[in-house]
Amino acid sequence: MTDIISTRVADVSGDEAMDGKAPLRRGYWSAVARDGRRLGKWFVAPTVILLLFIVVFPLAMQLYLSFTWWTPLDGVRWYRAFESFNAGDNYARLAVDSALWSAIWRTLVIMVFAVPAQFLLGLGLAYLFVDQFPGRKFFYSVLLTPMMIVPAVVGLMFFLVFQGTGPFNHTFGLPASFTWLTDVHRAMLSVIIADTWQWTPLMFLILLSGMLAVPPDQLLAARLLGGSSWQNFRKIILPRMKPVIAIALVLRSVECFKIFDLNFVMTKGGPGVETETVSLYLYKKTFADLDWAYVGAIGLVILFVLSAIAASGLAFASKKAKG
């Protein structure tokens, strides 16, 4: 990369020197312009500074606070939080916080049902869209729409859909007493359905791009060798899609773990805490209890775990892509 830049830059300055009319400029910037590496550093500098402020600094602050008892009610500035240093008590608390662990458990339940459902639906839809058919472009756009809607709005839509007197019950002839959002079991199901509705399109999009990348002549060769559609799908298409599948699953699993808007709007985590996910729990801890230091500790642990999952998934994908 830097080599390309440096040769191009060298060419330009070389041309200038060659045609003789433009005098060779000297000074800091013309030196930078001729040196690809230095030029590159200037190009990335704004991004690096931005990242420093929106990622690195808040993370460091969070890490710092998580080792204290500090809350905004203390009346001391955050940078003086070291006065209530607690040597990791927040992390010890977290380990035995049963409300937290059951929130994690519920989040995992959503993930375990929603992600495979989205995957299978997305895969099936992608397979339909590999071939040309009349109206393909239209249906393609329609299918992608849910993904474009703000999650809170999707939450509101499904809040309305799943009312006792709402369109769902009406369509299927269920009585108004057959509630969804206030039922202990069906509330979770509603959230999973809403999430699946919204995010199947993303799965579909990723998987379709992977499926279209399978060389058509190899598929044709497989058919000519006598393979049925199912055999060719299983032996040619799926194995070639492994990296893409890994990326899609990791992406959706991580995203799903952060689910907030949908259940916040649909159920507020209820009934009781039946649909309270990790993000909702953190939200309550932050704004109801103002326990910022503790939230910081939980946030960091979750960040660490999710990063590990994502990294191993992506490592798998890139290994498959190379092999």
Added chain:
Amino acid sequence: MSSITLNRVTKRFDQFTALENLSLDILEGEFVALLGPSGCGKTTTMNMIAGLDEPSEGGIYFDGESLSGIPLQDRNIGFVFQNYAIFTHLSVYKNLAYGLEVRRLPKSEIERRVRAMADRMDLGKDLDRPATSLSVNELQKLAIGRSAVVEPRVFLLDEPLSSLDAGFRAYMRAELKVLQQEFGQTMIYVTHDQIEAMSLADKIAVIDKGRLMQYGSPLAVYDDPANRFVANFVGSPRINLVDGELRDEAGRRSLVLNGGGMIPLSGGVDADFARGAAVHGGSIGIRPQDIYFGDRRADDDIRLTGTVESLERVGPRRLAYIRMQEARFLAVDDRDELSVREEVAFHLVANKCMAFNLKTGERLRANS
């Protein structure tokens, strides 16, 4: 192994007719080349045999049995792609085994047949390697082996040598010939390279603009082309074709060339043109090796004079470009005695001259 019959096959794509009324009989075990310029319809023909396309009219038969409505995965056709279409995510073994695995043969049977085929293709020691690690040479063999292992009824090869460089192509040509003899398979080979067609095939079907121009052995197609197109397309160096107006003055026929000059007709070619008496525009075709310099060797031969325009050395012989007014002749100068800008007399072997109707391109023959 099967014989293949194409009966009056026509293929239209919207307004465009890719193939018109093509009839071909390919016998069991025959190696047939479909030869023609790009866009002539040869690939369309191949695709219809394979089942990628259905004919608009007419039928295709294997051993007299219609293929219509049989999906391509059930036709049992060995298809070798131009770029081989090897399964790049699988090993050599898995590539060879694919056709057998989808047929659900027992594992031991698959293993036996794959190993036998691999040995035959010199891929025996590469079975566990990823297919992507093979050289072009080996990929070609893998592609053929993958198709051959399922014992297809017929082999279709779609310009399999066109992506190779010239030297390697000659080598693979020889290799293919050996394989074909070994398999004794019915094979159809699509190519636009007449040298490949000539050297490999038992029979050549020359196709132009969706029509079958000629179907015969390589020698027949070369020596006795059915029309001007075939004469022009087959043969290297290319045949000389001079076009003009036929004139008959007191029983002496001649061809007055379009750019001036004339060729007096005699011998066989005179008789050929005589038969097409109503024809006005005529064309004479003569292969470079049928033009000679020096003394006349037979009474009938046609004597002409021209200027040597340029000379080109091809191995031991030289090719001479001779200009006679607007007409140009390519001749073989095997005695190495010409020089550029020299005025020379040269002779066309009258019995080797081919007569064509200029308008239709059709061959004119005295005895048919």
